[in-house]
Amino acid sequence: MTMLSHEVASAWIARWDVQQEGYVPDREERFTALIDALEAATGRPDPLVLDLGCGPGSLAGRILDRLPRATVVAVDADPLLLSLGRAVHAGRPGLTFAELDLREPGWAARLRLDRQADAAVSTTALHWLSGARLRVAYAELARVLRPRGLFLNGDNLAVDDQAPGLAALDLALRERERERRFAGGRPEGWDQWWDAIAADPDLAGLRARDETTGHHGSESELLSTHVEALREAGFAETGTLWQRGDNRLLAALLAA
Numbered sequence: 001m002t003m004l005s006h007e008v009a010s011a012w013i014a015r016w017d018v019q020q021e022g023y024v025p026d027r028e029e030r031f032t033a034l035i036d037a038l039e040a041a042t043g044r045p046d047p048l049v050l051d052l053g054c055g056p057g058s059l060a061g062r063i064l065d066r067l068p069r070a071t072v073v074a075v076d077a078d079p080l081l082l083s084l085g086r087a088v089h090a091g092r093p094g095l096t097f098a099e100l101d102l103r104e105p106g107w108a109a110r111l112r113l114d115r116q117a118d119a120a121v122s123t124t125a126l127h128w129l130s131g132a133r134l135r136v137a138y139a140e141l142a143r144v145l146r147p148r149g150l151f152l153n154g155d156n157l158a159v160d161d162q163a164p165g166l167a168a169l170d171l172a173l174r175e176r177e178r179e180r181r182f183a184g185g186r187p188e189g190w191d192q193w194w195d196a197i198a199a200d201p202d203l204a205g206l207r208a209r210d211e212t213t214g215h216h217g218s219e220s221e222l223l224s225t226h227v228e229a230l231r232e233a234g235f236a237e238t239g240t241l242w243q244r245g246d247n248r249l250l251a252a253l254l255a256a
């Protein structure tokens with residue numbers, strides 16, 4: 001089996017971060033706001049945090065940089081992205097990666113947590129799930145979070161069809177920010193990144209991207225879909241903590 005070096009994996013993750021910023025120019029600012037909220041809400045230096053759809057662990061690593069006593073369980077279905085994360089964070093205390101598909105009921109129990117989680121986070125990932133699967137996933141999450149546990153979802157989530165004028169303004173803000181940020185040209189896109197990594201001989205032998213989790217469009221991109229599913233799952237308070245256009249940090253607190 002191919003042994004992925006720290007150096008090779010960290011170069012690919014750096015390139016991943018640039019690629020993701022092409023879609024989310026405020027990504028770092030959103031990570032910062034998310035970790036601020038995590039720190040404020042959990043009220044302990046050693047929270048147990050789940051990262052849903054973690055990719056190669058960009059957010060998980062940033063959480064541990066700021067909260068070194070935290071435990072982060074980072075979940076994703078993509079074996080290649082998990083291999084990059086594992087290679088870069090090998091031996092890092094407090095971080096484990098779990099290969100699980102959030103569409104499959106039972107994923108939360110399969111984590112075999114030894115205590116209730118204080119919080120769960122996610123960035124640019126859960127819009128991949130259909131509304132029906134999102135409801136099941138949030139209900140599962142509610143069962144492994146502690147009472148008043150926090151969920152933070154950083155994603156582009158649009159206002160619903162009742163506010164088309166505001167939805168158009170949200171998109172205008174996103175586009176203007178991109179134009180300002182990438183006046184010299186946009187970074188490489190999602191497909192280019194995947195094509196490039198597939199051609200890297202250093203990764204030969206690693207399993208290629210699992211097409212079943214490939215991005216086939218945004219299934220749950222409405223804010224209302226998430227808010228309703230969270231309420232149904234038992235989250236008592238929901239609201240946006242940070243926002244620029246439709247790029248937002250949706251927060252939800254579980255009932256007591």
Ligand SMILES: C[S@@+](CC[C@H](N)C(=O)[O-])C[C@H]1O[C@@H](n2cnc3c(N)ncnc32)[C@H](O)[C@@H]1O
Pocket residue numbers: 020052053054055056057058059075076077078081100101102103122123124125126128129213
């Ligand atoms: C755009 S990436 C974002 C990754 C990471 N959160 C970040 O901000 O860099 C979306 C991630 O969601 C993961 N994902 C999509 N569908 C999934 C599913 N059903 N179960 C687990 N992970 C999933 C993908 O594999 C991918 O890593």
